[in-house]
Amino acid sequence: MKYGRYEIVKELGRGTMGVVYQAHDPQIDRMVALKVLRSDRVVSQDFVLRFLREAKAIGRISHPNIVTVYDVGQDHDTIYIAMEYLEGRPLNAVIKGKTLPVDEAVALCVQVAEALGYAHGRGITHRDIKPSNIILTPDNRIKLTDFGIARIEDPDAAQQTQAGDILGTPVYMAPEQVMGQKADGRTDLYALGVIAYEMVVGKRPFGGGNIAAIFRSITHEPPEDPMKNGNFGNRALADLILKSLSKDPAGRFQTGDAMAAALNRCLDAASHPFAETAAPQEKAGSSKRIGPALVLLGLFLAAGIVGYSLFLKPADDSGIADPAAVPVASSILDVTSSPDGAQVFIDSTFKGTTPVDIPLAPGSYEVRLNLPDYYEWEARIQIGEEGPTPLQVRLVSIN
Template identity: 80%
Template sequence: MKYGRYEIIEELGRGTMGVVYKAHDPQIDRMVALKVLREDRVVSQEFVVRFLREAKAIGRITHPNIVTVYDVGQDHGTIYIAMEYLEGRPLNDVIKGRRFPVEEAVNICSQVAEALGYAHGRGITHRDIKPSNIILTPDNRIKLTDFGIARIEDPDAAQQTQAGDILGTPVYMSPEQVLGKTADGRSDLYALGVIAFEMVTGQRPFDGGNIAAIFQSITHQAPPDPMALGGCGSRTLADLILRSLAKKPEDRFQTGEAMAAALKRCLDSDSHPFPEMTRRPVKAAASKKRVLAALAGVLLTLAVAMIGIQMLRKTPPPPPLKHPPWRLRNQPPN
């Protein structure tokens, strides 16, 4: 079977929007990953628009950690995108049943953060960051894939997404996505924080028996401390992850570059992952020390006073004077 000039070799996977095949491009004799819009989605103009948006989104960017798009076309009544064929495993397969060492988790997440920073700088928000969209190559490089629901920040284009339309995979969605609010690059960095949490602890920060329970946790519950769950091994990395999972976007990292730099600093035990936040904790610690020192001084003074009182009570009174104290020693009595 062919789509355009591409000869289908085998199916690689299926998603909510399409099917991905391994295919051969005879024109330049190379293998490609061919993503084809599912036939049942073709009847929906909204999904067609989103599918074409994926090609437009990743076709605009060139980055070593983002999959390369070669071509887009139509055949058999549907639409296809020819992309770089990747050798490797999706991160969701690698994560299963293990906890990552800090250095390995930092290496993977910092690559994702840098790729997202690059895309965000060009007006592209992924909005569906999850382990299955991150391919880990044999040489431990990552490739970010599937910009199928990416939002292009094009002021001249009509808004394609309806208000309140919830996109993304529930457990990795940010609070603003759950609430149907506008998602930007900080939503992608939130999802990366969820992935980092999962990598170092072996579990997700928010979970539940159904979507409603998951959404309730995401919007209202504080995530557990990764250090308390074991496996994290780094206080600075744990603090970084918790910052990434802040409910308010303004309390998270504002750019992928900033998050990547902070991740790399986690490997330096003498540095803080986000220097701009070091002043407040240091000041708070110094203030606490001053209060404790003052309290210790008060307690010491009280202790000395109590000892003095006890000693006075046990000391016998002095003997009576033979002569009134005002008489001179050489003055005879009357």
């Protein structure tokens, strides 16, 4: 099979937006990664714009730690992006079930911070920094991928995302993303702080049994000091991570270059002590600001306008076990919508129209609702082991 001049070799992965193939470019005899938008997404202008935005975002930047875009085209009634084919493993596979030595973790984070600093300096905020979007090549060089929900500083950017969408992967989202506020470069650096914590401690700083609990932890709970973990003993890096995880963006590193420089100092903390201590405890005034934000978050969840769309979303990044590992459906997803009558798809399988109760095994699922004349709604949600999980979705009229 071919898309344009590109000859498909094999499938590499698939997600809610499309499929990634390894393909051969006969014109210059090289392998490429070909991202092909799913045919059922082509009918959605929002997905088409988001897909093309990825090509525009990384097509205009050139950095050794950011994947290169070669070409964009249309064939078989869909759209494709030809990108650099990377040999290596995603970081989530590298760190799964283990921690990394401090020097290795810092070296990787420095590369990510420098790449983000470069992108931010050119008006691009990634907004979905997570381990599966960081590829580690055999020579230990990282490559940032998947700019599908990047925010580009241009006049049309505000029109390319439906109002109310919260984009990103829950466990790596900053408080301002959770609350539907504007994301900027400091949002990406927050996500890098979460990844650094995960690499050296062996777990994520925030979590919970469902998406609401994860969001509540991110917006309200302080992260545990990495030094409380018995296997980690670098005070300078611990302070740097805590600074990165400040609830207030002003308390974090303001640029990728500043964070990279501080990371480098952590490698020799004895002779170059970390001058910037962790962000202080939130003051009473900050707690007062978080309170109304949690109320707003609750309204978002109740209204069903919490959505995040990722090109590839491995279950490992959701913080939820693979549903295939639990063969017995022991929980109920109670789906309602306003208005009623929306078609409900679970992992692309039709399950009925709202209101509907769907038996599911505990785990992570892609949920999508369709109703004529309304914007499509989708999210990846977690189903717990006990009791029903209510999902109330308010669909937004296209008109």
